[in-house]
Amino acid sequence: MKLKLVSLLILVGLHEIHARVSVSVTSNSNQEGISDSDYPWTYVCINETIDGPACQRQFVEGNEGPKVPLKTCILTCGPYGALWPYPTGKVSLGSTLSNFSSANLELGTVTVPENNADILQMTTIAFGILQDYVRVKIPEDYQEGSNDGRLVINVVIENLDKRITLETNESYTLTTSLDALQPVVNNVEIVDAPKFRYRGINFDTSRNFVPFKDLRRLIDGLSHNKLNIFHWHLTDSNSFPFYSKRVPQMAIYGTISSKKIYMPDQIVEFLNYANQRGVKVIPELDAPAHSGNGWQFGEKEGLGQLSLCVNAEPYWDYCIQPPCGQLNPINNNTYAVLGDLFKDMLEVFDNDIFHMGGDEISFDCWLASQEITDWMSIHNSTDLMDLWGIFQTTALQKLREASPNTAITPIVWTSEMTARAREYIPPEDYIIHIWSKSTDDIVAPIYNEKYRVILSNNDTVYLDHGYGPWRGTRHAVTRKSWHVLYSQDLIGQIANVSGEAVANEMYESGRLLGGEACMWSEKVDGLNMDGKIWPRTSAYAERLWSNPPSGSTRFAYPRLIHQRETMILRGIFPDTLLPEACYHIWGFCDRFD
Template identity: 55%
Template sequence: MVDANNSIKTSILGWMVLCSLVIGSHCLSDSDYPWTYRCIQDTKDGPACQREETESNSTEKVPFNICILTCGPYASLWPYPSGRVELGQTLTGFVLDRMVFSPASLPGESNETLFRMVGEAESIFNGHIRALLPENHVDPPIPVRNVVIQLNIELSDTKLTLNTDESYNFTIISALQQVSVTISGKTFFGVRHGLETLAQLIDFDSERQHLQIVNSVVIEDKPMFRYRGLLVDTGRNFIPVSDLKRLIDGMSYNKLNMFHWHITDSNSFPFDARRVPQMIKYGTYGSEKIYTPEAISEFLVYSNQRGVKVIPEFDMPSHAGNGWQWGEKEGLGELSLCVNAEPYQDYCIQPPCGQLNPLNNNMYNILGELFRDFLDVFDKDVFHMGGDEISFKCWLKYPHIIEWMETNNKTIMDLWGLFQENALTKLKEANDGRPIDAIVWTSEMTSHAREFLSPDDYIIQIWSKATDDLSTGIYQDGYRVIFSNNDTVYLDHGYGPWRGNYVNPAVLIKTWQVIYANDILGQVENLVGREKMMELYESGKLLGGVATLWSEKGDKYNMDMKMWPRGAAYAERLWSNPPSRLNVTQLAYPRLIHQRERLVQRGIHADTLLPEACRYIWGFCDNNYS
């Protein structure tokens, strides 16, 4: 399994003697433990490393993390590759100073931005490998062996889009004095994923005191879904950009590529809209809880570098309260209705209420200015317009709305349609007429009034249950679709109500097993049949999914543990699309536990999945009641 020689043994024994002399009899090194680890292929959960006792000074001992590098068809890889995977069963030792990048092969038209991004990706990778080494580590004498990494990129793309090719090919070939790693992809973003894969094939061997790399690898990999995302809500509870960066880091470690930023809500409007400064004056929790264009711009660069596109959601016409109260004071009339109205049950689904006034032309002018502010900062190819939980009760409280409906012989759905058409027009105008994809949540409109939502303009994000047959018409009409089923991927569920005492069974916690089993293609097939499902998938209409973390009871302090490692489970579902016929944990559980440890090692405060002892004595903790 691993290289070993007498000089290494002598060096380790020497360090142990020094430790004993300096620290005393309580000094204990990894070499003192009597355990070695062996890959067991046929545990209940597939291949896993299991502890066995051996002589404490044996040079053949294999640490747990080193065993994992070659255990099973996917070893320590997360998410597992969707295509060809050939992993060698032996390792090669090396020291960090001998790992180098050859000059990257870039397209002839490559630009300064691409060159910088490649250099930064190499730096991030080096940081991950360096972090594997113990503090004050000194390399032992081992045979000279270079690890040379070659990156090949075909296209000059530097922005992630809905159509970016994220595939990559990957090889490791080992010779006597050199390990050659080649990562090739159409775009930077595919090659970046390849670097993450490489980092998962390297670890520090505490027995031999040097790094180990799998010495023979062939991988052909690409995501099964192009849209693989997480949502965080910063409208209800503010989350600083520094903490959102940590979320982006976690996404990059799991090859997730879309951050759905629910940035505004009726609770607050923390986006610093320079054309409409009244919004943050009336809509923020305090001067330090604002997202400035400068901070957002830097955050977008940070995210793009790590293979993540940031998609803002400006929720409307509902979920638009605080921030909109100033209209009457400035002679513009009520821009939003029912703002902070009580009792809230008479006006909206949850407090505080607020819903834009669809018959106030000044509101549309303000909306257009806000769109311009958003598009000055965020990418201009896709924008989330919200569109869920519209309260008819709110609008029907106002005489001018009832009068308009009666005079024009219109329904409440016609009024909503009027708003949607005007809002989309303002969005397109703000984008100077360039094409832009608008995303909306499923709603009464997507169920019963899709004539207001052209499939050419809109992507529909489904948040109803996976079995909800109201989605059937959306599939039949050929919309592009994103899945965020509330019965499977709502990460905020399960922590108790934030008002009242009633615990709704529908909002129990979504375990990683439920999330991992959320078979997107299967749920579509169940509603429209396999032939139609395959037609939608192959034509790119089934974009992917987003797991959501609404923040009624979430903030920067508990975001990580609610998001991870369940978000990692969803990442493998979206990247690899595991066959639904497999046991949900087959080939996943041991690797997910190791991925959780990797996240923690890299600074993510991920929730734990099991008692630590069970990780090391895999198989002995198995029963239906654990």
């Protein structure tokens, strides 16, 4: 089997190994009870359940004849078996099975331009990860009796790109045959490529600090579900946990504890971990709003007020949610510090894409400052959008200065600026990240004016919704079920607002980059994040990779439950979606609409 390096990275955790694996269950227990051989149940693929093909438990009379375990049944049940997300091209899965041991998976010839040592090392590491994933997928007890057949993967490197970008070619073709690889893999042919090139999650670590061990587990989950973007909402008014070598005061004034800081060398190690698993990390330094704690050192060091309204009370007079903080756009020292922060961050992160935030600016905060009102009077300004425009233009200049040798593309959230002052954010320069409601026609001009967009509508893919308020008692939002995320037709959503012609043009031209589920962390930390993210985001992953028919969840539910089971085997702790019995007697439980 030959694979490009990027294909090997994609296969690492993104698909189960596409071998059709049979399992022979042998009990190693000496305890009294029911042995596997005495257990009189088998599993049969039922093609016409309400949810599509699913495996159903059936009693074996007299406990005679072969019995098929659930994990074996699902591999050949339906057009996609256990594949998640399902491939977008040709899928042909053999109906016969062979035993397979992960020990028989071997790395063959690796062809690399210029025999590049770094790429060779990456390939070896990626293959080791793949072996580990296969080993977890086929537990030791299920590998007994496997034969001496080998699956050899030969890798052909076509270029020396080491990092995932939005231009990375994630397509692959996997072909195996009984004759070529007997007796390891039976006839499999898969042609696959993602429908959208941007498929990710936004995760906030500023409101509650999340250790790297938990972030690595999140990367494992993204990789396992073929999601390629980790948008890291790294800073906010709550805290500034990134350690800046040029401006260490930001962490000193802006962190909860000296133990809750992300150090540059730790971040580099984390980025390598993510990249090796096919995930790109995009940092966000949110500004000018959501910039409070960390910035308050300015006056003490003779730099003036770098941020206004920091921790101001009552918060509702100055910002959307506490604690408040919004950068001072008429203090030149604000831009000097911002430039240094950009430099430090781009020395650590990739410098092709950067999220600049830009949402929820409070004019009330700025108007509460005498500096601001004096500036408006001197400049005969009656609209603070002019000042915001100056800030955005200057901030982009500082970002570009921090990346002198590489063109960098900024991303900004939808805001009042994207609604009525887009002259400050031209489409040739910016990607707009839409968090407005999916039915909000305020975004129509964005679609019509040739912007590239990412969709993260707050009424459909906000994962933190529905867990109750963290302040006060009123809570008007509901939890988004996996069906809601799965059913989000990105192209159809744009068509509903701007018409089919615009929607189709955006998709075909690539201006519709893709989507991103959002997990804001007011009530999330490393201990409870898995169950709030997974498996709902797995459902969204299939939407973004496969783009299933609009409104349809047929063929999804049984495979999603199996996907959850495989994530558990890989050390991830997803929420449960149904009573366990329903997974084993599919077709007898209540339907959903």
